[in-house]
Amino acid sequence: MLEVTGLHVAYGGIQAVRSITFHVNEGETVALIGANGAGKTSTLKAISRVLDAVGGDVHFCGEKISRIAPHHVIRKGIALVPEGRGVFPRLSVVENLRMGAFVRDDKAAIEQDLAMVFDYFPRLRERESQLAGTLSGGEQQMLAIGRALMSRPKLLLLDEPSMGLAPIMVQKIFEVVRAVAAKGMTILLIEQNAKLALESSQRGYVMESGEITLHGESAQLLGDPKVRAAYLGE
Amino acid sequence: MDIFLQQIVNGLVQGSIYALVALGYTMVYGIMGLINFAHGEVVMIGTLVTITVAGSLIKAGMPVALAGLAGLSASVLVCMALGWGLERIAYRPLRNAPRLTPLITAIGMSIVLQNLAMMIWGRNYLTFPALLPKINFEVAGAHFTFIQVVIVLVSAATMGGLLALIYRTKLGMAMRATAQNPAVASLMGVNINRVIAAAFVIGSALGALAGVMVGTYYEIAHYQMGFMLGLKAFTAAVLGGIGNLAGAMLGGLLLGLIEALGAGYIGDLTGGFLGSHYQDIFAFIVLIVVLMFKPSGLFGEKTGDRA
Numbered sequence: 301m302l303e304v305t306g307l308h309v310a311y312g313g314i315q316a317v318r319s320i321t322f323h324v325n326e327g328e329t330v331a332l333i334g335a336n337g338a339g340k341t342s343t344l345k346a347i348s349r350v351l352d353a354v355g356g357d358v359h360f361c362g363e364k365i366s367r368i369a370p371h372h373v374i375r376k377g378i379a380l381v382p383e384g385r386g387v388f389p390r391l392s393v394v395e396n397l398r399m400g401a402f403v404r405d406d407k408a409a410i411e412q413d414l415a416m417v418f419d420y421f422p423r424l425r426e427r428e429s430q431l432a433g434t435l436s437g438g439e440q441q442m443l444a445i446g447r448a449l450m451s452r453p454k455l456l457l458l459d460e461p462s463m464g465l466a467p468i469m470v471q472k473i474f475e476v477v478r479a480v481a482a483k484g485m486t487i488l489l490i491e492q493n494a495k496l497a498l499e500s501s502q503r504g505y506v507m508e509s510g511e512i513t514l515h516g517e518s519a520q521l522l523g524d525p526k527v528r529a530a531y532l533g534e
Numbered sequence: 535m536d537i538f539l540q541q542i543v544n545g546l547v548q549g550s551i552y553a554l555v556a557l558g559y560t561m562v563y564g565i566m567g568l569i570n571f572a573h574g575e576v577v578m579i580g581t582l583v584t585i586t587v588a589g590s591l592i593k594a595g596m597p598v599a600l601a602g603l604a605g606l607s608a609s610v611l612v613c614m615a616l617g618w619g620l621e622r623i624a625y626r627p628l629r630n631a632p633r634l635t636p637l638i639t640a641i642g643m644s645i646v647l648q649n650l651a652m653m654i655w656g657r658n659y660l661t662f663p664a665l666l667p668k669i670n671f672e673v674a675g676a677h678f679t680f681i682q683v684v685i686v687l688v689s690a691a692t693m694g695g696l697l698a699l700i701y702r703t704k705l706g707m708a709m710r711a712t713a714q715n716p717a718v719a720s721l722m723g724v725n726i727n728r729v730i731a732a733a734f735v736i737g738s739a740l741g742a743l744a745g746v747m748v749g750t751y752y753e754i755a756h757y758q759m760g761f762m763l764g765l766k767a768f769t770a771a772v773l774g775g776i777g778n779l780a781g782a783m784l785g786g787l788l789l790g791l792i793e794a795l796g797a798g799y800i801g802d803l804t805g806g807f808l809g810s811h812y813q814d815i816f817a818f819i820v821l822i823v824v825l826m827f828k829p830s831g832l833f834g835e836k837t838g839d840r841a
Contacts, residue, residue: 350717374723386718388711399711402704403723451723 301326301486302347302455307356309342309510316342318510319356324455329477329487331497331518333531334507340490341383343507344457347488348380349373360455375403377454381461385444389433393424396432396443400450410450417446420476438469445476456480458489462496474500494531498522506531539676541798542791547682547751549790550689554744555767556774556782557696558737564713564777565733567633568625571640574764575647576616576738580609580745581662581755582655589663602665610742616647617738621731644761651757659756662749685747692743693783696736700779709733713777762814766793769821775834784832792816 302324309317317339324330332340345351347358349370358366360376368376379400388396397417401410418425421442427435432443441461448456461477462470470493478500481487491497498504498518506514506527514521521527555577562570588605592598624643628636669680700706712719712729720726748763749755770789774781797813824831 348721350721369725370720371723371725374721380721382718382721386715386721388714388718390714391707391710395707399707399719399722402708447722 301361302488303357303359304343304347305357305359307343307346307358308354309339309346309351310354315510317346317353320507320510320512322505322512322515324486324488326454326486327484328503329481329489329501331489331491331494331501331504332507333491333494333497333504335531336492338507339510340507341459342510344380344383344459344488344490348378348457350380350382374451374453377452378457379448379451379453379455380457381441381444381448381459383459383463385437385440387432387435387440387443387447390431392429393432393435393443394428396447397424397450400447403451409452413450413452417449420449420479421446438465438473441465441469441473442476445473449480454486456485456487458487460490460492462491462493470496494527495522498527536675537798538795539674541794543676543678543682545791545794546787547678547685547790548794549770549787550686551744551747551751551763551786552767552770552789553783553786554689554692554740554747555763556770556786557693557779558741559768559771560774560776560779560782561709561733561737563771564779565709566625566629566730568636569640569768569776570620570625570734570737571637571764571768572620572624572643572647573737573741574760574762574767575644575651576613576620576760577741577745577748577763578755578757578760579616579647579651580613580742581749581759582651582660582757583609583612583742584746584749585660585662585755586655588665592663598663598665601663605663605665606743606746609746610739613738613742613745614735617734617741618731621734626727626730644764648757648760655757657757659754662753662755664753665750681750685751688743688747692740696740697779699736705729705732766814766817769817769824772829772831773820773824775831778831778833781831781833789817789820792820 304323305321306319307317308319320343332343334340342351346353349368353366357364360378365373365376388399391399397414401413404410423439424442424446427439432440435443445461458477461473465473474496477487489497489501498521501518504515504518504521505512506521514524514527555573558573559570562568584605587608588601591601591604620643624639625636628639666681666684671678700709708719708724709729709732711722712724712726716726766789767786770785771782773789774785793813793816796816797810800808800810800812
């Protein structure tokens, strides 16, 4: 479904991503793990066109999307949950969710999806008319994921959903991520928490200094001594 | 007491005009952090276009009300196009430049527009056609005219319409989202360029309306009239908290009232040393005091909120 070939991202002279190639098949959850600064976020930003790639191609459902305008990415069916959540602090919770459905016109279906998001995250329903800036970090993460789902994406890109959250909150968030995946959503998941990411995915790629150094079945990566030593603290 | 009521009326009228112009500053600032110093000139061009269009239609024998409506429409359309053009030509190429660059460009555009207006309409004061009947009212010792009533009511209705647009429509929601986080708004599918252009176009339409009001009220216009009006409306926007719509409305009304009351009492306060023609100093006293003690204004968000 998503094919990234030879993707190259640089900030000025600094190489963040050096010609990486990977793919995500329809219906699977793929984890992209690696240390801070390995180039994971830059990869997602380049796919979602927040950043211009220096080189390489991104194809989605057979269509080249590496040169389209940033506001067209979501229309192709790709939704990004950005690093640090990126909720609109002075919009209410429900307005944030409606922003997620900005590109849609099917009013009745939008209301259905709103109800679905509130079922995934009952906490958001309680805080429906509260300004998003007043939510806790975990609630903002729920909101950011809910907002991404509101566009009915074919592919969900998650950038560090566990970052800065209490363990109990991380658990809740990942329960929903797995539930969404179980319903057939294709997910590309970026995480520093390698164990959590590999346990929630079918395949994984390991990034180091802007390159992919390892890839394979998630279960197999979890047992790989190199991965265990570098990312699982053993 | 008579003077007090009278100056309240005058202040409300002037304040409504400031508020309309201040909204143009605050909308653009709220979305892209730019102070569009050319906005006062957009208002001036709105006034002058009305003089040309309505004036020549009246001369050609068209009924005054119809000619006035045509003048107003022409002025709104010209100013919307002007606002759109300013953004497209002068500011968009500088979107990622350091903040000082577009600011200086804005001052440059202000000078360009003034000179352009001088070339088209000349250096002399122009008479604004009488578009509304001159009817006087008196309530509790305060005199006011039909024109003043129309200015206050039309401003109030326009501002109500703007609030509905910003808080009740999808475009409005996209504008608020863009103001808060343009990168993420773009991820949601919002075309940032279009939203920024919309802020300029809507602000300019309000400016054109204000321009027609100023012309109707003072019955006179000049290519430099936008400078002082723009500066005062900017002061009103800062007073209310620049970037905040309700702040611009309240700031405009407050500034109008402060000026009117100041002008009404300045003679008494200074023992006759300063007369009411010194009324302009009040706006700038307000600007300096706000910038010194509460730069975020009455309703302003903390600066540093936007990354």
